[in-house]
Amino acid sequence: MADQYVQTRDGEESPRLASLRWDELPEGPVLILLDQRRLPAEEAELVCTDVPALVQAIRTLAVRGAPLLGIAGAYGVALAAARGYDVAEAAALLETARPTAVNLGYGVRRAAGAYEEAVGKGADAQEAAAAVLAVARELHREDAEASERMAQHGLVLLDELLPGGSHRILTHCNTGRLVSGGEGTAFAVALAAHRTGRLRKLWVDETRPLLQGARLTAYEAARSGMSYTLLTDNAAGSLFVAGEVDAVLIGADRIAADGSVANKVGSYPLAVLAKYHHVPFIVVAPTTTVDLGTAHGASIEVEQRSGREVTEMPVSRAAEQEAEAGGLPLAPLGTQAYNPAFDVTPPELVTAIVTEEGTVSPVTGAGIAELCARLRR
Numbered sequence: 001m002a003d004q005y006v007q008t009r010d011g012e013e014s015p016r017l018a019s020l021r022w023d024e025l026p027e028g029p030v031l032i033l034l035d036q037r038r039l040p041a042e043e044a045e046l047v048c049t050d051v052p053a054l055v056q057a058i059r060t061l062a063v064r065g066a067p068l069l070g071i072a073g074a075y076g077v078a079l080a081a082a083r084g085y086d087v088a089e090a091a092a093l094l095e096t097a098r099p100t101a102v103n104l105g106y107g108v109r110r111a112a113g114a115y116e117e118a119v120g121k122g123a124d125a126q127e128a129a130a131a132v133l134a135v136a137r138e139l140h141r142e143d144a145e146a147s148e149r150m151a152q153h154g155l156v157l158l159d160e161l162l163p164g165g166s167h168r169i170l171t172h173c174n175t176g177r178l179v180s181g182g183e184g185t186a187f188a189v190a191l192a193a194h195r196t197g198r199l200r201k202l203w204v205d206e207t208r209p210l211l212q213g214a215r216l217t218a219y220e221a222a223r224s225g226m227s228y229t230l231l232t233d234n235a236a237g238s239l240f241v242a243g244e245v246d247a248v249l250i251g252a253d254r255i256a257a258d259g260s261v262a263n264k265v266g267s268y269p270l271a272v273l274a275k276y277h278h279v280p281f282i283v284v285a286p287t288t289t290v291d292l293g294t295a296h297g298a299s300i301e302v303e304q305r306s307g308r309e310v311t312e313m314p315v316s317r318a319a320e321q322e323a324e325a326g327g328l329p330l331a332p333l334g335t336q337a338y339n340p341a342f343d344v345t346p347p348e349l350v351t352a353i354v355t356e357e358g359t360v361s362p363v364t365g366a367g368i369a370e371l372c373a374r375l376r377r
């Protein structure tokens, strides 16, 4: 499917696009991805028939976003099992495709564990593959349910923090349906506010260099009929000065045990601005993003990406030409660029962390631990 992007009629939500789906074709099982590199100009699908193709899709952000990476990783293990590839090898490849989002490793290990358990109980290859697919589908469903619960917890928090019920929310990167089994994380809260008449404006940071905000969040906001305005990342400060931001809502890729939050680069400066201007800075993430095994934010590995993402503007071209061709130069040839994909916000700058299990505020290690303890009850 390569439909041209359609503008949503005001007030109507366009049908939900599946960011990822499993299918059984005559030639075998496949994982079909909505290629997020081509949005918003083109709703193109990417059909993955093996794990290397899925790893490449993850590395190039054809499929992206912490919760969806966990789901994609689990389906990748299911694809390996269903096609008779070495599952342990596939899991190792998938788990290391991108380093920062903890969800990826969680989804892969949960699926690979189901395979090992099935084989250990005497399952044959087909039965073991079915067990893995069942876990991938369970993870997909759990994330959709988590998304709904985060939206409700987020609405309650906004009502508490912002009486009056007409919110101007600034968001960064993309945290909607395109990164989730459901309606997303931070964007799901904004969507719930929109649906209940509480959203006055969604301010959308473009999110350089890959423009997840301009290309994806604006696309999702348009399809949802929201009132939204795009801004360059460096314009956010003047919005705070103008008193135009009631709250910041962002997602997360990894939350350390002390409450430090790794998220798309540019999140930390927003947290500092929010603190200075006494604006709530709210992180929305499922508990699959919490990593008690990482004690502090300083221990989170921040993915460093190619400088070409900064020095070149991708030029839309047929997917098969994507790999070798360069983009439109934005800097002199040979310019070196610093391109961390994420930054880390310390807990003292975070007003609250909203998860499907409830909200942690103030954000402390003890609060994070208590939240995770609820999971084990």
Ligand SMILES: CSC[C@H]1O[C@H](OP(=O)(O)O)[C@H](O)[C@@H]1O
Binding pocket: 061, 064, 065, 066, 067, 172, 173, 174, 175, 176, 179, 184, 185, 186, 212, 250, 251, 252, 253, 263, 264, 265, 341
């Ligand atoms: C729902 S959290 C999504 C999270 O993932 C994004 O990173 P990327 O686009 O590189 O996968 C960004 O950090 C978002 O907050």
